Amino acid sequence: MDWQTHARRLAADVVRPESRWYGPLAVTPRHVFVPRWWEHGAQAWELRDGVADTEAWMRAAYANRTLVTRIGPVHADRAEPGAALAVGSPTSSSTLPGLVVTMYRHAVIADDSHVLVTTGTGYGTALLCRRLGDERVTSVDVDPYLVTTAAGRLDSIGLHPHTAACDITADVPGEYDRIVSTVSVRPVPASWLAALRPGGRLVTTLAGTGLIVTADKTGDGGATGRIAPDPAGFMRTRHGDDYDRHTDELWEKVRQADGESITTSRYPLLYVPDSWEVMSMLELTVPGIDHRSVTDGDTRTVWMLHPDGSWARASAAGFLDAPTVHQGGPRRLWDDLERIRHRLNREGGLPLYGARVRIEPDGTLTLARGSWTARVA
Known part of the structure; x- marks a missing residue:
């Protein structure tokens, strides 16, 4: 299996040859970390098995795309061969390599940095080990199966970073120069600030947004930084086998x-x-x-559902038709959305990307740009 040619092609697609990340991308066998994955079909997620179709395996593993490895509590590795379909939301994946490198670049990782990173499949951990040496890398995940499996696959290619199964929103092991999270959080865990060395940097995304936070630790135990100019989306942190959907009952009702x-x-x-x-x-x-959202022929319908019982439903028969909007509950969610669209239409943009960031030692985060501020706690 000539995976090396595919890996070199992926490296060339993601970075320039002189980049410090070209070598790690070119010599790391991504397919080892994703032997099976889920692809979204017409009605459900469909299981793909790399060994059963090595050509499709190489195409998928060495494309600059995210590969979903777990749907709800069902990991592709553990799915029964006959149960080739799954329904639910993704709960783990191998992030597209270009975005992994983007997060590492935002972290401004030096040759002597000690870095804490989230595990997932372990591929991003492998890139970091190739770049720094595995003694400088600690990889953690809330799911013991993911950590054990990733550690075994890292070992199979000669890499032995520190690994641990832990909830990164609680205590994290050790002290670090950089913390890079490829799961999204809200707010920033105070434990990250405690684990960062003076002048250390954290890079993460805020849950439910496309905002990448980059912040450097300050002398008071907090951190300051910016929202990066480029967007990114990651799955939220979870504390069990699946995400709780507190709006399912409301969805059936409205x-x-x-x-x-x-x-x-x-x-x-x-x-x-x-x-x-x-x-x-x-x-x-x-x-x-x-x-x-649901599409039925030419008619598209979207729902907005909130745990407090607020909801909105909007439908339109065509892309240019004005949608009819139904709203209920304690607040009008579509009106909140329209106010944001009014501002975007009036000003040509929203004051998010490039906003200043201040994180208090307890993790409370404030964004500010011009006269606009937002608090995330």
């Missing part, structure tokens, strides 16, 4: 219900996760909205 308020939107229908800026601003304004 799927077709008439709203307490029925209006016509002035803007074309938007499924919020399709717009990084709008999604991020809405999450800062009203955190925790669950977004869902």
Whole structure:
């Protein structure tokens, strides 16, 4: 199996040859870390087995794309061969290599840095080990199976970083010059600030947003930095085998219900996760909205559901047709969305990317740009 040619092609697609990340990308066998994965089909997630189709395996593993390895509690490694379908939301993956490198670049990793990174499949850990040496890398995950499996696959290619199964929103082991999280958090765990050495840097994303936070530890135990100019999306931290969906009961109740308020939107229908800026601003304004969508022929319908019982449903028969909006519950979620779209339309942008970041020692985070501020606690 000539995986080396595929790895070199991937490296050339992601970085320039003079990059310090070219070598790690070119010599790390990504397929070792993703022998099986899930691909989204028409009705459900479909299992792919690399050994059963090595050509498709090489194409998938060495493409600059994310490979989903777990749906709900069902890891592709453990899925029964006959149970080739899964329904649910992704709970673990091998992040696209280009985004892994982007996160590492934001961390400004030096040759002598000691780095804490999240595990996942272990591929990102392998790149970091190739770059620094495995004695400088600690890799952690909340799922003991992921940590044990990744450690075994790292060992099979001669890499032996420090590994641990732990909840990174609680205590983390050791002290570090850099912490790079490829899961999203809200707020930034105070334990990260305690584990960072003076002048150390953390890089993460805020849950529910496309915002990459880069922040350097300050003398008071907090940190200051910026929101990076480029967006990224990662799965949220979880504390069990799957994510709790607190809006499932509300979803069944309001799927077709008439709203307490029925209006016509002035803007074309938007499924919020399709717009990084709008999604991020809405999450800062009203955190925790669950977004869902269905397409039936030419008609598209989107739902916004909040654990407090607020909801909105908007439908349109075409991309340019004004959607009809039903809303109910204690707050009007679509109105919150429209205020953000008004601002975007009026100003041509939203004050997110490039915003200043201040993180207090307890993890409370404040974003500021011009007269705009937002607090994340």
